[in-house]
Amino acid sequence: SLKTVVLGTGSYLPERVVTNDDLSKIVETSDEWIVQRTGIRERHIAAEGETTGDLAVAAAMQAMEAAGVTAADIDLVILATSTPDNTFPSTATQVQARLGITRGAAFDLQAVCSGFVYALTTADSMLQTGVATRALVIGSETFSRIVDWTDRTTCVLFGDGAGAFVVEARADADNPEGRGVVSCHLRSDGRHKDKLYVDGGPSSTGTVGHLRMEGREVYKFAVAAVTDVIEDAFAATGESAETIDWFVPHQANRRIIEGSARKLGIAPEKTVLTVDRHGNTSAASIPLAVDTAVRDGRIREGHMVLLEAMGGGFTWGAVLVRW
Ligand code: ACO
Numbered sequence: 001s002l003k004t005v006v007l008g009t010g011s012y013l014p015e016r017v018v019t020n021d022d023l024s025k026i027v028e029t030s031d032e033w034i035v036q037r038t039g040i041r042e043r044h045i046a047a048e049g050e051t052t053g054d055l056a057v058a059a060a061m062q063a064m065e066a067a068g069v070t071a072a073d074i075d076l077v078i079l080a081t082s083t084p085d086n087t088f089p090s091t092a093t094q095v096q097a098r099l100g101i102t103r104g105a106a107f108d109l110q111a112v113c114s115g116f117v118y119a120l121t122t123a124d125s126m127l128q129t130g131v132a133t134r135a136l137v138i139g140s141e142t143f144s145r146i147v148d149w150t151d152r153t154t155c156v157l158f159g160d161g162a163g164a165f166v167v168e169a170r171a172d173a174d175n176p177e178g179r180g181v182v183s184c185h186l187r188s189d190g191r192h193k194d195k196l197y198v199d200g201g202p203s204s205t206g207t208v209g210h211l212r213m214e215g216r217e218v219y220k221f222a223v224a225a226v227t228d229v230i231e232d233a234f235a236a237t238g239e240s241a242e243t244i245d246w247f248v249p250h251q252a253n254r255r256i257i258e259g260s261a262r263k264l265g266i267a268p269e270k271t272v273l274t275v276d277r278h279g280n281t282s283a284a285s286i287p288l289a290v291d292t293a294v295r296d297g298r299i300r301e302g303h304m305v306l307l308e309a310m311g312g313g314f315t316w317g318a319v320l321v322r323w
Helices: 031-038 052-067 091-098 112-128 190-195 215-237 254-264 282-297
Strands: 003-010 015-018 042-045 076-080 107-108 134-142 160-171 181-186 196-198 212-213 246-250 304-311 315-322
Touching: 003 031, 003 076, 003 112, 003 181, 003 282, 031 212, 042 112, 042 315, 052 282, 052 315, 076 091, 091 107, 107 112, 112 134, 112 160, 112 181, 112 282, 112 304, 134 196, 134 212, 134 246, 134 282, 181 215, 190 196, 190 215, 190 246, 215 254, 215 304, 215 315, 246 254, 246 282, 282 304
Parallel strands: 076 107, 076 134, 246 304
Antiparallel strands: 003 160, 015 042, 134 160, 181 315, 196 212, 304 315
């Protein structure tokens, strides 16, 4: 059989850093309120004219360099985003072109904050069935463009950024260590639309719209949903809070992350936290956090890594990877 092995990771954050104090000049808020409720201290915001595609290209180039591959080696690009450059064509095809990739397929995938977990699961399926052999899986977002900057209950939560994995289909004979994606678990329940959505779009209003959220409702659902799908992942694989080396959750809110980890019995030192410096970057948050932990030497070959996310839809899911 074939396993989906991670060859390299990369990430990119826009230059401009916006602190909580900076935000307190735009809306009535404070560093103390934001840190206490969310753990967020600062976030990066894209420059005028800097797009999701630009961020994605930078992250992808870094991932390809880390993986030691060139454009000719890639035959699949999946870009998870809810903030594409254009309604069409997909941002993925434009990233493909800018990277000089001329074969295979490229498409966008939209599952909001669960986008990267959905994209990695999709890539894993396509590599295992021989549809493609080497893929770029990217999460890239510019939520600053859809946030309502007059709404203090949401605008303080989000940031812009991108992260990417290069993954390769590897036969068991070439993979004695058993590296690669172990198990994928996706869930969605569309009945929860009203709790987290954008109030616009091409077919409804003809406008881009703004993000709307009932934060407390999302919070309540998040901890329960995330622990439930991780328990399914543990049950399916025999892995557990004790056997995993790293827990890399979607970075929405420090309290959601710590609440889920506590319920699952995952030790705090196994949790990778970047929400303090990145804010919630939606589909980009997991590959950004993974790349941070790979580059600072925490995540290493052989480690068992648990990725998990929950977002609009609602959508949620978990992926276990032997690094
Ligand atoms: N600064 C100061 N005060 C604020 C701010 C702010 N930025 N935002 C809200 N408040 C006020 C509210 O107006 C309210 O005031 P009131 O009591 O006078 O009415 C008070 O603070 C409490 O508001 P709540 O919404 O009840 O605060 P809560 O403790 O629930 O925290 C938060 C809000 C942080 C949004 C929390 O509900 C949360 O984290 N929810 C999950 C949201 C999330 O992570 N979403 C993303 C996940 S899915 C995805 O990633 C797309």
